Amino acid sequence: xxxxxGVIGAGGIADRRTIPxxxxxxxxxxxxxxxxxxxxxxxxxxxxxxxGAVYTSExxxxxxxxxxxxxxxxxxxxxxxxxxxxxxxGKHVLCEKPLALTLAQCEEMVEECASRNVKLGVNFMMRFHxxxxxxxxxxxxxxxxxxxxxRAELTCWYPPIPGAFRQDxxxxxxxxxxxxxxxxxxLLEQFFGRTVEVMCYTSNIVQDYPSEDTAVAMLKFxxxxxGVVDALFNVPDAAGRAALEVYGSLGSVYSFGxxxxxxxxxxxxxxxxxxxAYDAAQVxxxxxxxxxxxxxxxxxxxxxxxxxxxxxxxxxxxxxxxxDGIWSxxxxxxxxxxxxxxxxxxxx
Ligand SMILES: NC(=O)c1ccc[n+]([C@@H]2O[C@H](COP(=O)([O-])OP(=O)(O)OC[C@H]3O[C@@H](n4cnc5c(N)ncnc54)[C@H](O)[C@@H]3O)[C@@H](O)[C@H]2O)c1
Numbered sequence: 454x455x456x457x458x459g460v461i462g463a464g465g466i467a468d469r470r471t472i473p474x475x476x477x478x479x480x481x482x483x484x485x486x487x488x489x490x491x492x493x494x495x496x497x498x499x500x501x502x503x504x505g506a507v508y509t510s511e512x513x514x515x516x517x518x519x520x521x522x523x524x525x526x527x528x529x530x531x532x533x534x535x536x537x538x539x540x541x542x543g544k545h546v547l548c549e550k551p552l553a554l555t556l557a558q559c560e561e562m563v564e565e566c567a568s569r570n571v572k573l574g575v576n577f578m579m580r581f582h583x584x585x586x587x588x589x590x591x592x593x594x595x596x597x598x599x600x601x602x603x604r605a606e607l608t609c610w611y612p613p614i615p616g617a618f619r620q621d622x623x624x625x626x627x628x629x630x631x632x633x634x635x636x637x638x639x640l641l642e643q644f645f646g647r648t649v650e651v652m653c654y655t656s657n658i659v660q661d662y663p664s665e666d667t668a669v670a671m672l673k674f675x676x677x678x679x680g681v682v683d684a685l686f687n688v689p690d691a692a693g694r695a696a697l698e699v700y701g702s703l704g705s706v707y708s709f710g711x712x713x714x715x716x717x718x719x720x721x722x723x724x725x726x727x728x729x730a731y732d733a734a735q736v737x738x739x740x741x742x743x744x745x746x747x748x749x750x751x752x753x754x755x756x757x758x759x760x761x762x763x764x765x766x767x768x769x770x771x772x773x774x775x776x777d778g779i780w781s782x783x784x785x786x787x788x789x790x791x792x793x794x795x796x797x798x799x800x801x
Contacts, residue, residue, distance in 0.1 A: 628664025
């Protein structure tokens, strides 16, 4: 059994990653229709994947009776209207992050999908990275002890581009933080649980556009642990470290290359036995307790498409439900409020 997918906004990340790495190879999904407002892109994507049902209007794709689920990968300001239209047409929806521009829109989308009895998911696909899954298991098994601090970083070089939605808060909802920082927040929350309070600084240091090119947030978690998220639009791609670090009372994990659109990477792990006495020399060089984990690679786009498709087939909850998009938005909004006011802001 395969879910029949249509793609709305097929010319960007859809064509780069989600269609070729996710929908096409997924064992329980089938690409049956594509749409893009740019006719040449729609045509090119249709040809590339051998799809005859090619549309330039999302309403035409949503009216196609062959389509059971849609993947929406358009600029952020379009998500709300397109998700609402998809729900009205009775199609299940996997929407790109961020779910929408405002919290009210996110809530309306979740309510509409629930009332139309269609599933809504948000594409926080980094949750499916084999290294992140392995790290989550380690945390749940208590291998790192009590978690105390984490850091997640995502950066890119993003110079001014005329019309780019991420560079105009009216179209993207903000800049580096809502675009890339939200993945980092979502990841840290997989290990630490939900954020209870934030402090955030945003600025525009290098790039000449209205959205922030620099955002650094501190997230306070329920047990008092602190997470740091840095999202930058102004550092060369090759200079970004995509750092993910998690520290606990029994050890730490540092990932290499796991944050981003790739599915490869590894975990550097240090774990000590409980009950270690104070060591005034604070030795860090010993190899004891150190190892590298390289779990078998699982493509993150394919894993999410398969999990969402299975939820449709089984009529079960989607793996990353719309409610998680609402929550993500609450954290993002709190961070932007903190950046504006210079104060710590509670979340929730
Ligand atoms: N999860 C990820 O890995 C990931 C990566 C990149 C982008 N994204 C998200 O995907 C979304 C799109 O980002 P992108 O980088 O692909 O943008 P993009 O600008 O590269 O591509 C967007 C596509 O949507 C099309 N489009 C614009 N208006 C449209 C409309 N009214 N109807 C249909 N198509 C329309 C454009 O022609 C273009 O082909 C954003 O929400 C972004 O945050 C997610």
